[in-house]
Amino acid sequence: MSNPEVAALQDVLAGEHAAVYVLGVLGAQTSQSQQPALYERVTAAFVVHRQRRDELIATLTALGADPVAAEVAYQVPADLSTPLEVEAAALRIERGCAAAYAYAVANTTGANRAWQTTALIDAATREIGFGGAVEILPGL
DSSP states (O other), X not given: OOHHHHHHHHHHHHHHHHHHHXXXXXXXXXXXXXXXXXXXXXXXXXXXXXXXXXXXXXXHHXXXXXXXXXXSOOOOOSOOOSHHHHHHXXXXXXXXXXXXXXXXXXXXXXXXXXXXXXXXXHHHHHHHHTTOOOOSSTTO
């Protein structure tokens, strides 16, 4: 695998580290009893991003690369006091991940490109679930 491919995978992994962190914070701001739909969407997104993070770590390790480590902390929105603010923050996460996956699709080949494409489609679909608009080329 060439260096641009490893670099693209590392960028996506860095984004997934951030997504897992921030989605954990968002999950703590939702109520399963008062906002069950939002709680379910945030929880499902957290699970998917955690799985993708772990898969990227395994892929990079198998390629002989040292996977980029998570930061100690990530910036979270200052105001998450309403469901709309939580949903808007989750939408920003999915948009950021979609952009990272689109970059990775352009810079990977073979099975890695197929995996990145699937992840891009998944992030774009979750964007819609968090109030985003349908885009012809998500992530760009």
